[in-house]
Amino acid sequence: MTSLDIGLLGLCATLTLVIFGAPVGAVLGLVAFAGLALVLGLGPALSMSVSLPFEFIADWSISAIPMFILMGYIAAESGIAASVFKLMRMALVRLPGGLACASVGACAIFASASGSSLATAAAMGRVCIPEMRAAGYKDSLATGCIASAGTLGSLIPPSILLIIYAYFANVSVSAVFLAAVIPGVASAALYASMIISRATISPDLAPRSTESFSRDEVIETVKRVFYFPLLVTVVLGGIFMGIVTPTEGGAVGAAAATLIAVLVYDMSLKQLWTTCLESVRSSCTIFFIAIGAVIYARFVSITGIPGFITDALSSDSPSVWLFIIQVSIIMIILGMFIDAISLLLIMLPVFVPLASAVGVDLIWFGIVVIKLCEIGLVTPPVGMNVYVISGVAGKDVQITSIFKGAAWFILMDVLVILLLLAFPAAMTLQ
Secondary structure, three states: OOHHHHHHHHHHHHHHHHHOOOOHHHHHHHHHHHHHHHHHOHHHHHHHHHHHHHHHHHOHHHHHHHHHHHHHHHHHHOOHHHHHHHHHHHHHOOOOOHHHHHHHHHHHHHHHHHOOHHHHHHHHHHHHHHHHHHOOOOHHHHHHHHHHHHHHHHOOOOOHHHHHHHHHHOOOHHHHHHHHHHHHHHHHHHHHHHHHHHHHHOHHHOOOOOOOOOHHHHHHHHHHHHHHHHHHHHHHHHHHOOOOOHHHHHHHHHHHHHHHHHHOOOOOHHHHHHHHHHHHHHHHHHHHHHHHHHHHHHHHHHHOHHHHHHHHHHOOOOOHHHHHHHHHHHHHHHHOOOOHHHHHHHHHHHHHHHHHHHOOOHHHHHHHHHHHHHHHOOOOOOOHHHHHHHHHHOOOOOHHHHHHHHHHHHHHHHHHHHHHHHOHHHHOOO
16 A cells, blocks of 8 residues: 555545544544554654644744634623624614624624634624514524624634634735735625615515614713724734734733723623633644644645645646635535534645645635635534524524525625635735
């Protein structure tokens, strides 16, 4: 059996085990170790299994992940999410489907601190869904809206997936963050436009609101929310302008978010401690999977899988469009069964070398890949965001209704990908 045969067998084994529910981090690490032992011998396999995880954990850019996770958890638990939604509600409630549009806007703003799709969907779902259902919105729109808008946490910086992509693609985290801004804003804008159009055509989908707010109420809400977008703007602006590194920005953001939560939102020490524990658990989960992926990436490289697939594609002289179509089909199908972070870490060792060989800009490619991961988060049968929203919405909401509502937003995601393909320079700031 050749090295390539071992590599292809390992890839098939990995996808099969993950699809059937085996722990992703363990599968990646064990398959990679077994494959490296067969190809190189037990000694080199053991050596790589020790050195590669250490190199990954010691990388300075990766330390930004727990900082942004902590920042997001604090924003979720302190009441910032509710205040952001209330402000967006005041601004947009009179529009057709105004509450759903406000939910999209709140998700987009909250995503700029969360860095996680699941965290964004869970936090905003608890706040927004009861309000929309109470206002008479159809369950499919109320739940599908949050499930889909929650995916913006994967795209709008500071995204955990973008940081992971930057590490494996060996590109600048700051550059990937900057490139994601326009696609993130465009996604939110298209979501809102679709909601307004549907609510205008079918008023029973989202009854028009006549709600009004007093001047004092608006001022009070603005005061409570003001510090949060200011914080995000300072952190991301500092990163984009090169004043601080992503890690330093994450640390500043986490510290400032803690101060805002305690001083403005009266967050208790008990809540803060619980938030820190949840952040540690989430960080450990991500790092465990990523460590397995680091070893797996070396296994894929040594066995020659990227070169094999590159040669196969080169014989057909694929265009960028054809390559992206092939990647999209694979990512969307696998995304139906594998969560976004696991899918990203499994496929990056294969796709990044291919993208380089085809001549695709890796920063632009990263935005497309993350957008494809977002689609996977709301597609059946294992759309993770849908299951999060199902838990938040309650047992009286059918999961099929959530998937049905999310389907409209998937169409908007496809449109964003087409815009990225048609106008790559305009859609990704670099």
